[in-house]
Amino acid sequence: MKKSLSLALFVLLSSQANAHDRWILPSHFNVSSDKGSVWVTSDTSASNQVFEYDKPFSADAVIIQTPNGKTDKPASIYQGKRKSVFDYQLTDDGTYKFEYPVKAGSFTRYKVKGEEGVKRKRADKATTKADAPAGAHDFYTKQFVSRVETYVTLNSATRETLAPSGQYLELTPITHPADIVQNEQAVLKFTYDGQPVENLEVEIVADGTMYRNQPNKVSLKSDAQGMVHFTPTQAGRYLLHAEHSIKFTDNKDVDELGSSIFLTFAVGLE
């Protein structure tokens, strides 16, 4: 029990090490109904292979942005050993955003005089310094924030939930997620604190890496406007990952800020 808990904690906190991809995978990306409400279920997990259930990644923190501007929570959550599951009832036409809210975490490494290697602690600099033995030096603190998100549309596609908040690394779909279709160019915009990010490396991996010899991924770079253009040739589910890092020389508490994003999306058939 203790082991699995620490494992879960490790997965939660190890984003800076980029050990695992994290994702929310909804059962449906697009649903149609004239009944006014539809249930959708989603899995959350962390894994090295796209959409293989591996490490539990709790759904407790998941929030849902509704098309009419409200923030909601999952209706029910199942916490498993390899994944979490949450259910949610879509009640209004439009596009919902399922996401982990952005929460900053810190990771500090340091050296101890007379000892080999680098020590690491999942804490900010002040806490790490207080706990470190005398003679510890070379403290380096990386703060990390991450977004794990996906979009689900009931009937008509709306754009309100696509708008960025203006904080950290963000992805704004220019092509609506419900309109990403094989053999058509899709456009996504990346911003950091609301400003376009140029030269950001963006990786998009197709579902099913376990059953291929090659991961089948595309690596793209954002242009001066923060735009990434790509034309998927295959319909299916994809996981996008991008990471942005800033180093500070003038900040005594944080030396580096890493901001990452994971987006699950579907490419529709033509």
Added chain:
Amino acid sequence: MKITLPLIIFWCFSISFHANSAMQMNIDLTLPEITQGQYHRPYVAVWIEDSQSKHQTTIALWREDKGFKWLKDIRRWWRKAGRDDKALVDAMTSATRPAGQYQLSWNGLSQNNTPLEPGKYTLLVEVVREHGGRNLVKHPFVLNESFNAQIAPTAETGTITLTYQ
């Protein structure tokens, strides 16, 4: 029959008053007999898109009476037209048809009964079957340039014969 008669009258009027602009497209659509596996009647959408792939008018939409939840599976038609226009879905819907031959026609007008701009268009037919497959077939054409064509059969569509005059 109720629908056909006014349509024919309308068509006659169109011809007499807009002899140059109102051509008619006749679409002979065959839904093939499928004997393998579970058979459900297919969901069918027939519509026109312009050269920018924008929906112009839906000619036919056949689906189960309680089948709104399956409309998303007529994927392209749903994305282009259905999801944003509940009134269109309600207005166009008619029941699914068994395997057989069907005649459809299009009078050159958009969904709101205005003549289309001159230019290039595409006729699309999307056929989706539960426990079965999905096929999307297309035929490009130029507005008011007559043609006769056949769209080759696929698993879910038989030969589709088009005459435009």
